[in-house]
Amino acid sequence: MNPTHHGRHCDDLLEALAAFRGSCALVHRWGTDLAGRLGGGARLLVAGNGGSAAQAQHLTAELVGRYRDDRPPFSALALHADTSSTTAIANDYGVQEVFARQTCAHGRPGDILMLLSTSGASANLLSAAAEARRIGMAVWALTGPAPNPLEAACDEALCVDAPVSATVQELHLVAVHMLCEAFDRSCEESAAVARRHPGTPDAIEEGAL
Secondary structure (H helix, E strand, O other), X not given: OOHHHHHHHHHHHHHHHHHHHHHHHHHHHHHHHHHHHHHOOOOEEEEEOOHHHHHHHHHHHHHHOOOOOOOOOOOEEEHHHOHHHHHHHHHHHOHHHHHHHHHHHHOOOOOEEEEEEOOOOOHHHHHHHXXXXXXXXXXXXXXXXXXXXXXXXXXXXXXXXXXXXXXXXXXXXXXXXXXXXXXXHHHHHHHHHHHHOOOOXXXXXXXXX
């Protein structure tokens, strides 16, 4: 391959990253909100197709396992990872329903559904978003360039302005890691409050990890 092609890929990534920096505050807020909800017993559901499925599953692994330092595990499910359910639903109800039906089964009011899509137009993710909002879940999305249908179907979306799917996915991974970092920091702060003020209702709620 021509070496200039490698350089072009890096140039595209750097250009998109410069614009992406403006989304840091949103990702930090998502991480803080997620820590509060999961610490209070809520659950995160995630889904994506293809490479976006891998990115979504990366997020759940960081939450159920750990990102950097040791901490309690939290409830996070990658809906596409259950191959028996996804193939059965696709066979019986159609591919469009593979995530919506699982969202109906696992989601509860106050939970969060996070959807990843480079196009922002996947029918099965749009159906899941509609089902989650019907239930009373918060719906977030990581997508490619705006405007797109998934952005409009969610409560909030981070739309990466990049010309190719590979660059979008690379910045989605950056967002996942930033989200985990904000999540862990918020958990640490809540635990510190609980240690300083043991037994108080606010401390118990904030430190319920």
